[in-house]
Amino acid sequence: MKILNLIDSLYAGGAESLLKNFVIEAKNYPNFKIDVCTLYSRNVYKEDLLKNGINLYDLSLPFKYDFSGIFKLVKLIRENSYDIVHVHLFPADLFGALASLFVDKKTKFIFSEHSIYNRRRNFKLYKPIDIFVYSRYKRIVCVSNLVKEELINYIPRLVSKVIVIKNAIPVDDIKEDIQKIYDVLFVGRLEKEKGVDILIKAVYEIQSKQSLNLKVALVGDGSLKSEYKKLVKYLSLEDNIKFLGIRRDVEKLMRLSKIFVLPSRYEGLPMVILEAMANRIPIIATKVGGIPEVIEDGIEGLLVEPESKDELTKKILYLLNNPSLREQLSKNAFEKVKSEYSIQSYTQRMLKLYEEVLSEGS
Incomplete structure (x- = not known):
């Protein structure tokens, strides 16, 4: 055929x-x-x-x-x-x-x-x-x-x-213990539907109210890249948020990061969620599209309402401060993606x- x-x-x-x-x-x-x-x-x-x-x-x-x-x-x-x-x-x-x-x-x-x-x-x-x-x-x-x-x-x-x-x-069974470079990783198009602006504002909330010095990597490209760079500069987050562009080593970047965040306003069934699950990085994502079909809140990841900067801020802090929860979520997510996807x-x-x-x- x-x-x-x-x-x-x-x-x-x-x-x-x-x-x-x-x-x-x-x-x-x-x-x-x-x-x-x-x-x-x-x-x-x-x-x-x-x-x-x-x-x-x-x-x-x-x-x-x-x-x-x-x-x-x-x-x-x-x-x-x-x-x-x-x-x-x-x-x-x-x-x-x-x-x-x-x-x-x-x-x-x-x-x-x-x-x-x-x-x-x-x-x-x-x-x-x-x-x-x-x-x-x-x-x-x-x-x-x-x-x-x-x-x-x-x-x-x-x-x-x-x-x-x-x-x-x-899905590869190999697990590597790598020293984490980034606290938060986003991978996707730099377009409105992906909610990158919400993530940037959540990072600002954390930086302005907490003692954490977050290292955030934004991987991808899109029509709003220059606008998001201006927002990062306006909020004085240049030392915290790095734009890495299109990368062919996304899996490695996932293993170098503590948590993966996808703050989308709408989705189908994003491949990047499955990739994060397969690479054992704990996930925070919005309750949109097919994401709740894959991730049960509190089991394979943490889910938040779309457009909710405050909820996203709280969940990022919560997960960063709970390494045992990160380990359990990533383990559950890996087993699910291996068996079903x-x-x-x-x-x-x-x-x-x-x-x-x-x-x-x-």
């Missing part, structure tokens, strides 16, 4: 990391040949794919809505006679839907919905476009139960084609889905 996975880019994000891990794991199944295609040339994970013998095609589109990419995509699908085209993220879903109109009907299209929310849902004019886009996919794979619920609430007619296959990661199980389910979709005919 020949499959093409289409995604905007292989930039450092959760969907991109999941795709990378999946196609590498799928190399263990010789009956499936999986290639990857990106719309844009921002491929952080390019070398990981190439060294594992995975074909990577780059359409090298110069801007987001360069619809000449549809013809490049159609040509690629035809030349390689793909059985399945598996699409991730927007606007790749739009490109995939339009390409499906111009290829042989034997090629089946499926889409992975990675988020609980997108801005298009706020505008009625976009809904007919979304209805058309989703109609071109045989299955829509949601990364959490809540993502599924919200999508069906948005377009009820999709109920028969939506399934849930939860995010997953490779392994990339091996995810890959088996996804390959089975490919077989099911292909067996259904047109």
